Amino acid sequence: xxxxxxxxxxxxxxxxxxxxxxxxxxxxxxxxxxxxxxxxxxxxxxxxxxxxxxxxxxxxxxxxxxxxxxxxxxxxxxxxxxxxxxxxxxxxxxxxxxxxxxxxxxxxxxxxxxxxxxxxxxxxxxxxxxxxxxxxxxxxxxxxxxxxxxxxxxxxxxxxxxxxxxxxxxxxxxxxxxxxxxxxxxxxxxxxxxxxxxxxxxxxxxxxxxxxxxxxxxxxxxxxxxxxxxxxxxxxxxxxxxxxxxxxxxxxxxxxxxxxxxxxxxxxxxxxxxxxxxxxxxxxxxxxxxxxxxxxxxxx
Numbered sequence: 001x002x003x004x005x006x007x008x009x010x011x012x013x014x015x016x017x018x019x020x021x022x023x024x025x026x027x028x029x030x031x032x033x034x035x036x037x038x039x040x041x042x043x044x045x046x047x048x049x050x051x052x053x054x055x056x057x058x059x060x061x062x063x064x065x066x067x068x069x070x071x072x073x074x075x076x077x078x079x080x081x082x083x084x085x086x087x088x089x090x091x092x093x094x095x096x097x098x099x100x101x102x103x104x105x106x107x108x109x110x111x112x113x114x115x116x117x118x119x120x121x122x123x124x125x126x127x128x129x130x131x132x133x134x135x136x137x138x139x140x141x142x143x144x145x146x147x148x149x150x151x152x153x154x155x156x157x158x159x160x161x162x163x164x165x166x167x168x169x170x171x172x173x174x175x176x177x178x179x180x181x182x183x184x185x186x187x188x189x190x191x192x193x194x195x196x197x198x199x200x201x202x203x204x205x206x207x208x209x210x211x212x213x214x215x216x217x218x219x220x221x222x223x224x225x226x227x228x229x230x231x232x233x234x235x236x237x238x239x240x241x242x243x244x245x246x247x248x249x250x251x252x253x254x255x256x257x258x259x260x261x262x263x264x265x266x267x268x269x270x271x272x273x274x275x276x277x278x279x280x281x282x283x284x285x286x287x288x289x290x291x292x293x294x295x296x297x298x299x300x
Contacts, residue, residue, distance in 0.1 A: 033275070039268035040065045047264050057265075065269040072242070072266075079231060080238035081273060087152050087223075087234055088216040094157035095212045096205065103166020104197050108179055118167070125160035133225050140226065151226035152234070156216050162208050169204045170197065210285045214278055239270045 035053055042057030069077050106118060124132075140151050174197060182192045220236040227233060230241065 036268055036271055036275070040265050040272065042265060044264050061265055065263075065265045068263070068266045069269050069273065076230070077235075077238065077270065077273070080233050080235045083149075083232060084217060084234040084236075085277075087149065087156070087219070088213055090153045091156035091216040092209060092212045094153065095159040095162055095216075096208060098157055099159050099162030099166050099208060100198065100201060100205070101193065102163045103168075104170050104174075104193055106163070106167045107170035107174070108176070108197075118164075121160050121163050121167075125164055129221055133221065136222075137225060146226055147228055147232065149232060152219070152223050155222060156212075156219065159208075159212060159215075162212060165208065166201075166204060169201065174200060206285045206287070210281060213281050217278055218274070235270075235274055239267070239274070242270070243267060 031054070038054060038056050039047055041059070041062040042055075043061055046055075046057055106114060106121075136155050137146065140146050140154070145151050145154070178196060179192055182196055183189075187195070218236060219234065220240065223232075223234050223237045224240070227237065230238070233241065
């Protein structure tokens, strides 16, 4: 293959500049992940060596980090992992079941209060989660759901960004004439949505699924406020509690009585527990994520 095929119309200088920019971004995103992989195999002395940060330690240290994670507090880390899977999975299913129909109705329907609902969705989407936690806590406490799994799942089901993205998609990519023709043929609104609108939204489903799963998997602030039973923690809150109570991870602090034995390599392994599921979901949904990223960019 000739160089011209790679260079195209941008010229050799433009090709080199583009390649350099891509390499810079690759280094920026990949190097921390590589360091994290190697950190699970290195002891504390080697881990803090700034001259050789990207070196593999030993298989024994890697196996020990794995065993420390699995055996921590008689398997509590595995319990938190299971909680994270359950919270993220149920929140994902619930948010998709709410966002897609809500966005479709806002895009296709014409009813009183539609614009008000759109404005409220936008305002809620822009509000920081810290401003919404207290009202949600009071509401859930009123129905006695605080310190239960539903205190994490129910707030995550309401996903304003997903509703607005669905509204944009259906408003720009679903021909109104197609909906009208289906109604003339005798289809009810439910059948129009189920047989026409939903099958056309596969890129949207993939994109929303990834965004929702990623947000729910990494959700820290909500579970941190809503839960006080450590058996209900998800991974972010659980790992934070371990780090906060481990003197080995806080240089300069005096050891506290009863501090857990948790080394820096173990913390790196716990971080991999957080990252790997998101990477797996991204690999399987990458085709839909890349196509859904341009959702609504071109009118159908």
